[in-house]
Amino acid sequence: MKKALVILVIALSIVSIVVVGFMGSDLGGIYPRVYMESLRILDHMGNEAVVNRKTGERWITIDYYDRTTLKEFTETRTVEENGVMVQKTFYYIEYTFQVAVEPANATEKKYEFIIDQSNAFVHYSNRMADSASRGMFRIDEIDEVSFNVLGYTDFQIRVGCRANDGGTASDNIWFKIDYSKYVSR
Numbered sequence: 001m002k003k004a005l006v007i008l009v010i011a012l013s014i015v016s017i018v019v020v021g022f023m024g025s026d027l028g029g030i031y032p033r034v035y036m037e038s039l040r041i042l043d044h045m046g047n048e049a050v051v052n053r054k055t056g057e058r059w060i061t062i063d064y065y066d067r068t069t070l071k072e073f074t075e076t077r078t079v080e081e082n083g084v085m086v087q088k089t090f091y092y093i094e095y096t097f098q099v100a101v102e103p104a105n106a107t108e109k110k111y112e113f114i115i116d117q118s119n120a121f122v123h124y125s126n127r128m129a130d131s132a133s134r135g136m137f138r139i140d141e142i143d144e145v146s147f148n149v150l151g152y153t154d155f156q157i158r159v160g161c162r163a164n165d166g167g168t169a170s171d172n173i174w175f176k177i178d179y180s181k182y183v184s185r
Contacts (some may be wrong), residue, residue, distance in 0.1 A: 035167030036106045041135075041159060042098040044069065049173055058173045062095055064139060065179075070095065091141040095175075096134050099161055106165065109133075114160035122157045122177070135161070139177055155179065 041060075042048060049058035062070075070093045079088050101109050113135050115124040121140045142155075155177040163169040 031107075033166075034103060034105055034107045035165055036101050036103075036109065036111070036163045036169040037167070038102045039111060039161050039163060039169045039171040040100040040102075041161055041171050041173045042100055044096050044098065046098050046100075059176055060097070060173060061176045061178055062139065063178045064093060064141065093139050094136055095139055096136045097159075097175075098134055099171075101133070101169075108165040110164040111161050111169075112164050114162065116158050121155065135159070142179060 040048070041058075043060045049060045051058050064070075073092055073094065075090045075092065076087055077090060078085050080086075081088075099111065113124065115122070115137060117124070121142055123138045123140070124136075137157075137159075157175050157177070158172060159175060160172045161170060
């Protein structure tokens with residue numbers, strides 16, 4: 001009986017050495033959660049925003065008519081004009097901005113965007129809602145553009161980004177939509 005028990009213990013020891021050697025002994029399942037410490041909203045090319053030295057606010061200027069980097073889309077809708085339903089073509093661009101997350105090894109890179117919806121010409125698009133590095137909004141072309149005293153259009157929107165991973169990281173930035181190269185269609 002003692003001999004059989006010794007042989008069984010030796011056999012189990014050899015089998016366990018083979019199994020551990022083959023499968024490894026890495027323990028899994030217990031990983032520390034790494035929260036996002038900071039978020040930064042960047043422009044569509046990944047560049048930092050311009051900082052206003054007086055106010056400390058960060059600004060990104062979007063040239064609506066820059067077709068080297070932004071694509072224009074059209075949409076035909078039926079609208080009412082003077083009591084008559086007519087087909088009308090609307091022009092817009094989709095502006096995709098980037099988000100930089102630190103640290104890069106954050107466990108869950110999820111966040112939500114807060115976009116001021118009071119502007120009738122900017123619409124948040126949730127097509128990028130599942131993205132870990134981008135956000136998007138749609139900017140409509142405006143029929144009539146007014147210019148301020150300095151000769152600039154004054155269309156701006158504030159965009160916020162807040163961590164959705166249980167952390168406290170957030171960022172706010174102003175986007176200025178520049179229609180100054182406005183050409184009537």
